[in-house]
Amino acid sequence: MGRVLPRARADTQTRTAPRFSYKTTAYLFVLPYLIFFLAFRLGPALVGLGMAFTNWRIVGQPDWVGFSNFEAMTRDTRFLDALRNTAVFTVLTVPLLIIVGLALAIFMNQPRRGRTIGRVAVFIPYVLMSTVVGVLWTWMLERDFGLVNSYLKYLGIAPVPWLLNENVALYGIILTTIWWTVGYSMVLFLAGLQDIPEELYEAARIDGASPWALFRFVTIPLLSPTIFLVALLSIINSFQVFDQAYVMTSGGPGTSTLTLVQYVYTAAFQFSRMGYGAAIAVVLFVILIAIALIQARSYRRGLTGTMQ
Amino acid sequence: MRRLLVCSLLVVMLFSVSLATAQSTTIEFWGGWTGPDAETMQGLVDEWNAANPDLQVNLTMQQWSPLFDAFITSAAAGDSPDILAMHPQEMAQFIDLGLILPLDDIIAGSDVLKVENFSENAWNLNKYEGVQYAIPLDLHMHGIFYNVDMFEAAGIDTLPVTGAEFVEAARMLTLDANGKHPGDDGFDAANVVQYGTSMHTNHHAFFQWWALYNQLDGQFLSEDGMQCAWDLDKATQAWQWLQDLVYTHGVAPQGQTDYPADFLSGRTAMLIDGPWRMPQLEQAQADQGFNWGVIEYPVVFDHPAVWGSGHNFTLPTNADPAKQADALRFLEWLVSNSQGWAVSGQLPVFNSVSESEAFLELPGRSSFVEMLPYEVILPGIVKYNEIFASNAPTPMMVLAQDIMLNDAEVRPAVETACNEITAILSIP
Numbered sequence: 001m002g003r004v005l006p007r008a009r010a011d012t013q014t015r016t017a018p019r020f021s022y023k024t025t026a027y028l029f030v031l032p033y034l035i036f037f038l039a040f041r042l043g044p045a046l047v048g049l050g051m052a053f054t055n056w057r058i059v060g061q062p063d064w065v066g067f068s069n070f071e072a073m074t075r076d077t078r079f080l081d082a083l084r085n086t087a088v089f090t091v092l093t094v095p096l097l098i099i100v101g102l103a104l105a106i107f108m109n110q111p112r113r114g115r116t117i118g119r120v121a122v123f124i125p126y127v128l129m130s131t132v133v134g135v136l137w138t139w140m141l142e143r144d145f146g147l148v149n150s151y152l153k154y155l156g157i158a159p160v161p162w163l164l165n166e167n168v169a170l171y172g173i174i175l176t177t178i179w180w181t182v183g184y185s186m187v188l189f190l191a192g193l194q195d196i197p198e199e200l201y202e203a204a205r206i207d208g209a210s211p212w213a214l215f216r217f218v219t220i221p222l223l224s225p226t227i228f229l230v231a232l233l234s235i236i237n238s239f240q241v242f243d244q245a246y247v248m249t250s251g252g253p254g255t256s257t258l259t260l261v262q263y264v265y266t267a268a269f270q271f272s273r274m275g276y277g278a279a280i281a282v283v284l285f286v287i288l289i290a291i292a293l294i295q296a297r298s299y300r301r302g303l304t305g306t307m308q
Numbered sequence: 309m310r311r312l313l314v315c316s317l318l319v320v321m322l323f324s325v326s327l328a329t330a331q332s333t334t335i336e337f338w339g340g341w342t343g344p345d346a347e348t349m350q351g352l353v354d355e356w357n358a359a360n361p362d363l364q365v366n367l368t369m370q371q372w373s374p375l376f377d378a379f380i381t382s383a384a385a386g387d388s389p390d391i392l393a394m395h396p397q398e399m400a401q402f403i404d405l406g407l408i409l410p411l412d413d414i415i416a417g418s419d420v421l422k423v424e425n426f427s428e429n430a431w432n433l434n435k436y437e438g439v440q441y442a443i444p445l446d447l448h449m450h451g452i453f454y455n456v457d458m459f460e461a462a463g464i465d466t467l468p469v470t471g472a473e474f475v476e477a478a479r480m481l482t483l484d485a486n487g488k489h490p491g492d493d494g495f496d497a498a499n500v501v502q503y504g505t506s507m508h509t510n511h512h513a514f515f516q517w518w519a520l521y522n523q524l525d526g527q528f529l530s531e532d533g534m535q536c537a538w539d540l541d542k543a544t545q546a547w548q549w550l551q552d553l554v555y556t557h558g559v560a561p562q563g564q565t566d567y568p569a570d571f572l573s574g575r576t577a578m579l580i581d582g583p584w585r586m587p588q589l590e591q592a593q594a595d596q597g598f599n600w601g602v603i604e605y606p607v608v609f610d611h612p613a614v615w616g617s618g619h620n621f622t623l624p625t626n627a628d629p630a631k632q633a634d635a636l637r638f639l640e641w642l643v644s645n646s647q648g649w650a651v652s653g654q655l656p657v658f659n660s661v662s663e664s665e666a667f668l669e670l671p672g673r674s675s676f677v678e679m680l681p682y683e684v685i686l687p688g689i690v691k692y693n694e695i696f697a698s699n700a701p702t703p704m705m706v707l708a709q710d711i712m713l714n715d716a717e718v719r720p721a722v723e724t725a726c727n728e729i730t731a732i733l734s735i736p
Contacts, residue, residue, distance in 0.1 A: 058384045059405045164563040250699040253709040266700045269377045
């Protein structure tokens with residue numbers, strides 16, 4: 001294939017000289033995205049970085065205040081609460097998204113009746129808006145009349161004050177998030193599973209491998225790039241959790257579901273402390289970059305390991 | 309030929325439309341009303357627009373908090389609506405940012421917008437450091453709605469006035485599955501079928517605390533405004549009374565969230581809420597024969613005081629100065645024709661409206677009007693949002709939820725909140 005293409009290109013070149021070189025064409029294709037990326041992503045991000053070192057209040061002139069926003073963060077119990085909640089949320093959500101997503105994918109990958117409907121049913125919550133999900137689950141998790149507690153009641157379990165108790169509210173948000181986004185990791189895993197050649201399973205079966213051995217020594221190693229991808233995407237998304245928590249609890253009761261992104265919004269827009277909000281956003285950015293780098297490195301090490 | 313005719317007709321039509329729009333001015337009016345209030349306000353604006361083709365008002369509404377976010381960001385970009393509605397306690401932060409105008413000179417020439425025409429209390433609430441910044445539309449405050457049939461069934465024939473009477477009435481109205489009241493032998497707290505009263509777990513919990521704390525003459529801030537100056541004994545006493553209704557007397561449900569629904573379905577016999585609830589209750593009365601009445605907020609401590617607030621109109625600094633006179637013309641009409649607004653349950657403060665028979669004949673209004681002199685609003689300070697915002701982890705929200713949801717020990721929670729408030733005030 002690789003050899004055929006250039007020759008085909010050479011043919012057309014003899015007839016009409018291309019107006020742009022191959023490279024220029026490629027850049028032109030990227031240009032529309034690049035403009036938007038610079039104007040609405042990178043540009044504001046750089047301005048935000050500068051803002052983090054000022055006391056800007058949205059209106060009026062900003063004054064340079066050095067690192068004092070970052071120093072203030074270390075004494076701010078609200079910020080520390082938000083950091084802890086976000087970390088706990090991520091640590092619990094990401095493994096669940098991987099395990100539940102993979103289990104669903106394996107189940108939906110088997111040839112059985114109605115699997116298309118099953119896949120659609122699991123994926124469909126993902127296309128809903130976050131506010132819709134938040135409102136829906138506020139109702140589902142309502143203590144006295146909510147659907148979840150009414151099922152628990154059938155099982156003889158006492159009603160859980162999902163969103164009303166500091167100690168369980170975060171779990172309510174986690175449950176909601178899993179239901180909402182697990183379809184996406186399932187789809188990624190399904191694609192990964194279908195890339196594994198059937199011959200490998202056959203060969204292993206001939207060698208007398210048990211279903212568990214098939215899973216452990218064929219599925220998992222060959223799926224590891226997908227697992228890595230799902231883990232990275234879920235960590236990044238989890239660290240940025242905001243909408244559903246804001247809709248369902250606004251960070252309460254107390255500060256039990258306050259997340260970093262909500263605190264950025266609250267500080268910047270509700271309290272008009274744009275500089276401080278930007279500083280928190282910078283911290284969030286540094287955390288995410290660090291996680292991505294660590295993960296990429298360990299993944300590369302893992303790859304060389306399998307090759308050896 | 310026919311096509312030419314159609315084309316030229318279209319051109320003429322377009323031309324005349326643009327001429328018509330050139331002659332009329334449009335002013336932008338932003339407000340945070342959602343729900344039934346929003347329809348009422350839109351109705352008033354539509355009425356004005358129909359009668360005044362030369363001055364059209366474009367009303368934009370979304371919830372208060374995102375509305376103010378949008379206002380601040382658009383003001384930062386140099387653009388503002390011509391009229392912005394808000395509540396008196398929220399003005400200070402906008403004054404501090406220089407986003408709303410002092411009105412004394414602007415309204416000096418108006419025959420309508422002057423203190424003589426308004427409830428004096430309402431007018432003065434819209435001053436900041438002695439300067440008028442807003443024109444009041446209405447006031448609202450907490451009152452107690454009660455289920456008339458349940459009161460009759462419980463044999464309560466005198467309505468409660470004091471805190472003790474309120475608790476006793478609520479006890480008589482609280483029933484377990486066997487018809488027993490809290491405090492009776494064999495009362496089953498796990499199987500309560502009817503509670504005496506609702507009890508807030510949201511920002512209205514600290515609104516109630518503010519009323520009770522004022523009944524004790526408590527102070528919020530130090531004279532210089534830089535420190536929390538709570539009298540910890542009084543602050544604790546006021547919170548304790550609210551917490552006891554749920555956790556000691558057992559006359560209010562724990563962790564309540566949908567207060568009006570619980571009242572209308574008969575889960576609670578009383579509902580602590582504001583006059584904005586009246587249209588819904590009137591509807592329930594018409595549809596299902598739901599019998600309700602209004603009691604004044606109880607006098608629990610030394611003297612009456614009830615939490616309240618109101619709606620007002622401000623003129624943003626960055627609005628087009630050429631449209632200021634038009635904005636005032638519309639506001640003069642709106643406040644003096646606010647009998648239409650009274651339908652929404654709010655209490656108009658324009659004298660000729662609030663003293664009219666048509667208004668006082670509306671059901672339930674008179675009890676709220678009785679409470680007008682006792683209304684206390686939250687301190688209107690620059691850092692209002694950082695201390696009181698209901699959709700952020702503010703000290704008052706955290707304190708309210710700690711006490712009303714977690715049954716926290718009151719005094720330490722109060723001390724923590726007071727220290728946090730001082731810390732917030734100390735940030736420049």
